Amino acid sequence: MQRIWKPILSCLLGALIHLPGLAQAPVASAPARPxxxxxxxxxxxxxxxxxxxxxxxxxxxxxxxxxxxxxxxxxxxxxxxxxxxxxxxxxxxxxxxxxxxxxxxxxxxxxxxxxxxxxxxxxxxxxxxxxNQTVVHKPAADAALAAKGKSYYDRTCFRCHGELGMGSEKFARVAGQQKDYLAAQLRRYREGKGPRIDPLMAANARNMTDADIDAVVAYVSSMK
Ligand code: HEC
Ligand code: HEC
Structure with a gap:
């Protein structure tokens, strides 16, 4: 009995979910305007x-x-x-x-x-x-460099991105982020012009040296 009903039920449920006006209505009826x-x-x-x-x-x-x-x-x-x-x-x-x-x-x-x-x-x-997906953790390749980065991070960055790098509603999660991407964003904010400008973040990147960026990136990319 159950073996017959299960596929039929899930098929019916699937159809219901795809019917406009039913399960998806409040989500699917958005106007196509900016x-x-x-x-x-x-x-x-x-x-x-x-x-x-x-x-x-x-x-x-x-x-x-x-x-x-x-x-x-x-x-x-x-x-x-x-x-x-x-x-x-x-x-x-x-x-x-x-x-x-x-x-x-x-x-x-x-x-x-x-x-x-x-x-x-x-x-x-x-x-x-x-x-709602899970980040795959990557351990630091250079532990000494990451330790330097941690001390920098713990002095300033944690104020907005959180002690564990998880961010918040307002601020980006940085924990486990890709290295080259992190470095590129930090350089952009440091320049304070170009493709990505945010005054809060720019103020925090302005005084970073290249060595600071390398260390912070080594740490942040290895945070869980
Ligand atoms: C006063 C709050 C504040 C502090 C302190 C701060 N940030 Fe940010 N950060 C922000 C905001 C706001 C953004 C998002 C800006 C935007 O939308 O472009 C951001 C964005 C970023 C991004 C880009 C994230 C992404 O996914 O693209 C990185 C990386 C980052 N911050 C790293 C750092 C590091 C490293 C430090 C410490 C040196 C730091 N932040 C300190 C506020 C802060
Ligand atoms: C051809 C490659 C490519 C495809 C396909 C692509 N992206 Fe991207 N995306 C990128 C790159 C590269 C960046 C970083 C851009 C930069 O440096 O500012 C990015 C940045 C982003 C960011 C900013 C992340 C952050 O941490 O600030 C979001 C969000 C994003 N993409 C969402 C999407 C979504 C959603 C799709 C599919 C609908 C998509 N992307 C398709 C290459 C791609």
């Missing part, structure tokens, strides 16, 4: 508060993430050192970066294009999907 930060954030909050919407949004995100996997890796652990992990990143931070790219405030020709092509639901979906 959403402001407030819109996106309040929609994210509403979706996160409602398990069924969360589930539906996660599925939309997982589907949309198929094109991202080429560069960011399956499940958001990037295979390339110059491309960021998205796994385990904070949802609100991810969504904010997605928005920054779509509005051309954070510059990267390819990322700007691909972000503009996402619907509002997909933007929220990819943020939810990636935030």
């Amino acid at each position: 959403a402001s930060a407030v819109d996106l954030n309040s929609r994210l909050k509403a979706i996160e508060a409602e398990p069924r919407q969360f589930e539906a949004s996660y599925k939309i995100g997982r589907k949309a993430a198929a094109v991202c996997a080429n560069c960011h890796g399956e499940g958001g652990n990037s295979p390339r050192s110059d491309t960021p992990n998205l796994a385990g990143q904070n949802t609100a931070y991810l969504l904010d970066q997605v928005r920054q790219f779509s509005e051309g405030r954070r510059k990267n020709e390819f990322m700007e294009g691909i972000m503009r092509a996402l619907s509002v639901d997909e933007k929220i979906g990819v943020a939810i999907f990636y935030a």
Whole structure:
């Protein structure tokens, strides 16, 4: 009995979930207009508060993430050192970066294009999907350098990115991030102009020497 009913039931459930107007309705009916930060954030909050919407949004995100996997890796652990992990990143931070790219405030020709092509639901979906993947831990290759980086990190960076590098709603998770990507971002903030400008972060990167950056990167990339 059970063996017959199980596939039929799951088939029916699948059909229900894919029927517009039913399970996905609150998520799938977003207007196709550019959403402001407030819109996106309040929609994210509403979706996160409602398990069924969360589930539906996660599925939309997982589907949309198929094109991202080429560069960011399956499940958001990037295979390339110059491309960021998205796994385990904070949802609100991810969504904010997605928005920054779509509005051309954070510059990267390819990322700007691909972000503009996402619907509002997909933007929220990819943020939810990636935030809920696990980062693969990579131990430090040079323990002495990482120890130097830790003392630098523990003097300033922890104030915003947290003692364990997990960030918060507002601030990026940095723990376990890819090395070349981290170094490139820190140099950009240090320059204070170009493709990525953030006054808070720029103020913290301004006085970093190349050696400071190397040490901090060795530490941060090895944080769990
Ligand atoms: C062709 C490769 C490529 C593809 C495909 C791609 N990305 Fe990216 N992505 C990058 C690179 C490279 C960066 C870093 C850009 C920079 O240095 O600012 C990036 C940056 C990001 C960031 C910022 C991360 C952070 O920590 O600030 C997010 C979010 C992101 N991508 C999401 C996505 C999503 C979602 C998709 C799929 C819809 C996607 N990307 C597809 C290459 C790619
Ligand atoms: C006063 C708060 C503050 C402090 C202190 C701070 N940061 Fe940041 N950091 C930010 C903000 C805000 C952003 C996001 C800016 C944006 O959207 O471009 C950021 C972004 C970053 C990013 C990019 C993350 C990503 O995924 O692309 C890295 C890497 C980073 N910080 C590392 C550091 C390091 C290392 C230090 C210590 C030297 C540090 N931060 C200190 C506020 C801070």
